[in-house]
Amino acid sequence: MRCPFCRHADSRVVDSREVDEGQAIRRRRSCSECGRRFTTSETVVLAVVKRSGVTEQFSRDKVVRGVRRACQGRPVDDDALQQLAQRVEESIRAAGVAEIPSHEVGLAILGPLRELDAVAYLRFASVYRSFSSIEDFEKEISDLRKAIADSIEPDDSGKRADDA
Numbered sequence: 001m002r003c004p005f006c007r008h009a010d011s012r013v014v015d016s017r018e019v020d021e022g023q024a025i026r027r028r029r030s031c032s033e034c035g036r037r038f039t040t041s042e043t044v045v046l047a048v049v050k051r052s053g054v055t056e057q058f059s060r061d062k063v064v065r066g067v068r069r070a071c072q073g074r075p076v077d078d079d080a081l082q083q084l085a086q087r088v089e090e091s092i093r094a095a096g097v098a099e100i101p102s103h104e105v106g107l108a109i110l111g112p113l114r115e116l117d118a119v120a121y122l123r124f125a126s127v128y129r130s131f132s133s134i135e136d137f138e139k140e141i142s143d144l145r146k147a148i149a150d151s152i153e154p155d156d157s158g159k160r161a162d163d164a
């Protein structure tokens with residue numbers, strides 16, 4: 001890491017400490033040429049391993065782009081997509097792994113997406129769970145119905161008629 005003041009290539013670490021509950025290390029460095037001090041930060045890169053074996057850095061934007069395709073024509077705005085991508089990243093980081101297969105990123109998207117929009121979820125799930133038959137869809141839809149029924153409180157009877 002070059003000194004930001006004189007561009008000298010060599011520096012000495014004078015202090016290093018963990019920050020963000022051990023998620024990052026910050027180092028105070030002293031330039032061996034000009035003696036000025038600067039701080040560097042080191043974090044673990046959350047890497048996604050693609051099917052080809054190539055790794056790339058996890059990207060929320062990429063999650064948003066993938067999910068947006070499944071949300072075409074659905075009432076899902078960009079804020080909701082950003083929040084979803086954030087939840088996906090948090091759940092992956094919480095698992096405490098430094099590398100995750102790209103397929104598992106897709107699976108981590110399913111939970112939050114199901115809460116967001118059922119139709120988009122089905123579209124997305126059909127790709128990531130490799131649905132191969134109508135039965136796969138039927139099973140998923142019946143699970144989805146159950147989950148939705150469980151999450152909706154029953155209305156007071158007769159209330160709906162009064163609304164008109």
Ligand SMILES: [Zn+2]
Pocket residue numbers: 003004005006007008031032033034035036
């Ligand atoms: Zn310097």
